[in-house]
Amino acid sequence: MTERYLLPPDGVDRRTLEAYRRAGGYAAAERAVHEMTADAVIEEVKTSGLRGRGGAGFSTGQKWSFMPKPGGSKPSYIACNADESEPGTFKDRQILERNPHLLLEGLIIAGHAIAARAAYVYIRGEYVTAYRVLAAALAEARAAGLLGAGHMQSGRDFDVHLMRGAGAYICGEETGMIESAEGKKGQPRKRPPFPAVYGLWGCPTTVNNVETISHVPAIIGRGAAWFKTIGTPTSTGNTLYGVSGHVNRPGVYELPLGTPLRAIIYEHAGGVRGGRALKAIIPGGVSMPVLAADQVDVAMDHDSLKRAGTLLGTGGIVVMDETACMVRAALVIARFFRHETCGQCTQCREGTAWLYRLLQHIEAGEGSDGDLATIESVGGYMEGQTICALSDAAAWAATGFLRRFRAEFEAHVHERRCPLPGSFVP
Amino acid sequence: MSAADGSMLSEATRQAILAEVPKYPEPRAALLMALHHVQAELGHVPIPVQCEVAALLGLRPIEVREVVTFYPMYHEHSVGRRNIQVCVNIACALAGARDVVRALEERLGIASGGCTPDGTFSLEEVQCLGSCGTAVCVQVNNEPFVENVRADGIDALLRAID
Secondary structure, three states, X not given: OOOOOOOOOOOOOOOOHHHHHHOOOOHHHHHHHHHOOHHHHHXXXXXXXXXXXXOOOOEHHHHHHOOOOOXXXXXXXXXXXXXXXXXXXXXXXXXXXXXXXXXXXXXXXXXXXXOXXXXXXXXXXXXXXXXXXXXXXXXXXXXXXXXXXXXXXXXXXXXEEEEEOOOOHHXXXXXXXXXXXXXXXXOOOOOOOOOOOOOHHHOOEEEEEHHHHHHHHHHHHHOHHHXXXXXXXXXXXXXXXXXXXXXXXXXXXXXXXXXXXXXXXXXXXXXXXXXXOEEEEEOOOOOOOOEEHXXXXXXXXXXXXXXXXXXXXXXXXXXXXXXXXXXXXXXXHHHXXXXXXXXXXXXXXXXXXXXXXXXXXXXXXXXXXXXXXXXXXXXXXXXXXXXOOHHHHHHHHHHHHHHHOHHHHHHHHHHOOOOOOOOOOO | OOHHHOOOOOHXXXXXXXXXXXXXXXXXXXXXXXXXXXXXXXXXOOXXXXXXXXXXXXXXXHHHHHHHHHOOOOOOOOOOOEEEEEEOOHHHHHOOHHHHHHHHHHXXXXXXXXXXXXXXXXXXXXXXXXXXXXXXXXXXXXXXXXXXXXXXXXXXXXXXXX
């Protein structure tokens, strides 16, 4: 039985400061602020092996260590990424709506570690309930002196501010988010300079995902050594796996990294609906290449998924059963990327539109073998060529489906129709 | 403000916008929140109001318009009083989002992207709302999600949201 430390037990309301404190909340922040130096906090998080839960999986402690030491000419900021928009991903929302003080406590500790003046939490505009719950928690935390001028009798000022996005996926990309937070179009910036040098308003900024920050109170409260006992040597701690699609019990499950995909689908999510056969699984949000049913025994950690030819991403697992047409699935995802490209890089702007049109063509039974080759070649031009990774993701998604389910794509071309008439409709 | 001085925004909305400004080192950072306040009052952000917001935040009108037109949640032109947004991304598609859209089109007598002639309902297809475990997910205006929607449940949905 997994011990949860991110989500409260089912049926327990931990949204108020009182309830959160009753469960031991803010003790880790007290410890960090009053008993630990900033460097000691960073060292502890580094030692814990915590890796970012927003998709890229970078070492959180290392990221914090890139920030300048206090006393520089510019203030430092935290930009907390709550723009959860990767299709198949709905985990940060669980923290925001059910355990908002956990995020605030994590931000206080992170703020201490990098000597930040403030944290800006960028919440996707559609998450109106999450925004309201977090805003209420924030007001309570300020009233209790946990945030604001001289917070927690630390002699330092640290506050948290909320800002809302407005429906653009690209603002989940760290520099797209920074541009958006500054009140501009969310078009990603070229790097270098990285946000730790030139982030919000040109100041040093650490960008961390909601879940990533929410692991920090447990690491400080119980120690890096405890944290490392959970998961695998290179993927430590619990994580929030979101399971959706053709399963009996879709939802978010807090489990150790490295939990076998089979156990997540069949034990936790109740198996494939209607007793149907499993066909395909997207393991970490639609940006990550799809897996076929015969890969269901993979462990859900960074290394194992890499060996399986995909990535952990956000841990958003989309399950598809035998009725699902893979060309249609690829088409839905290509339509998404075509809609969400910010348009500044040619390869991405044109490539996402090409992939969508090619897949439409094939799905309609009008494709040719040449179209399959064109998907590969367009995908090749889109990878590693652009300012941000949206282009790579769009290419991986399309070529991933094509490579893993080539026979089904060829059947569409050769039979000039969809061979799965009972499939979902895009 | 009243219509007398040409403002299309209420004093409350203007004050809500100005209250955002001190949170940030630069007033421009308040723009996205400002536009949410505008849309909560008016339902959309027409060009004259974009100019008003620009004046409030000390921006050029184009700096407001490029944001209004970049972000899918902002509408430069009016939409229905109840703007129904159906997620059609992968998890919702697998759960029958297309059937939900078709049922709504038929019931409302409009195509996806359109608005009923009386201005009550408009229908939009949107990308992932972040509620994949409770697909199909529908959002009306900027209100909390309506989850687990099915095509055979749209009469109840329309009654609940009207």
